[in-house]
Amino acid sequence: MGDRALGTAGGVGARAGRLLGAVVRLRERIGRAERLWPVLLIAPSVGAVLVFVYGFIGWTVYVSMTRWNDVLPDYTFVGLRNYIGLFQTPRFQADIRNTVVFTALFLLGAVLLGFFAALLLDQRVRGEAFFRSVFLFPMAISFIVTGIAWQWLFNPQTGINLLLRAVGYAGPLPRWFTDPTVLFGVRVGAIQAGIPVALLPVVVAATWQLSGFTMAMYLAGLRSIPEELREAARVDGASEWQVYRHVVLPLLRPVTLSALIVLGHISLKIFDLTVAMTGSGPGFATDMPAYFMFETTFRGNHFAQGASIATLMLVMVAALIVPYLRYSLSREAEL
16 A cells, blocks of 8 residues: 555646646747747837848948939949949038038027027026927928028018018128029139028027027927026035036036037038928039939939939938947946
């Protein structure tokens, strides 16, 4: 009887062990399935990005090194010939000048206006919500609408010039975006390097639309600074100017960097504002690489040259974004 009982107990233990092993294996399979489901869910999106973003970027780079400058494809490899010819083109040289001037003036205007507007709102003025909405309203408008509105304002026959005549101004009226003059012009290659007068109205329109964005960023940054830091500086004898110079402005450096990156990215690929407002302007004074790429590719059927312009625009944006991403990742790693 004892041996039989021991045998029965041993059989029960073996079956329990097998059952426990089956449960463990089932849990492992369920765990692998749970880890696999997220991968399966994001796989279509990852595949779409790889094909329709990076795949097309690679295709554009390849086309930029071919002889496809007609309606019919021609995939004869020519290396960097299209890029060399592009930099020898007066229009693209003007585009480089316009991009540099527009980016510099636009960033300066949008950041300064946004910062000072944020400073005013940070004083807890009466009607702050109203003024904040007024400053942010231009962001709700597309660049097309902004371009049409400011085109009327800067038209030599309407807008501001009518106001100047109405207040009794008798001198020569400004020609605004129809003026081919280049301020501080210096001959470089086939163009005059300087500040095209016709580009200034475009800078004003872009600054008007996006200064509210920088205002919102700076206002959020100002409100995130503890009041105790400012009070401590005042107790130590710092004037209000010194408080902002030595306490507030250093703490706003990340906000300023983020604003410069976002606005710089917009300025490097600006298209719809110039199309609606000025086109390429007199003597390509307001032409931009994106507009040149559009006309070259879809109106002139020079697909290889258009692809080379698009590739250079991608390189310019990457040169701005990649260092910022590395800086952000390094800061996160330090934290």
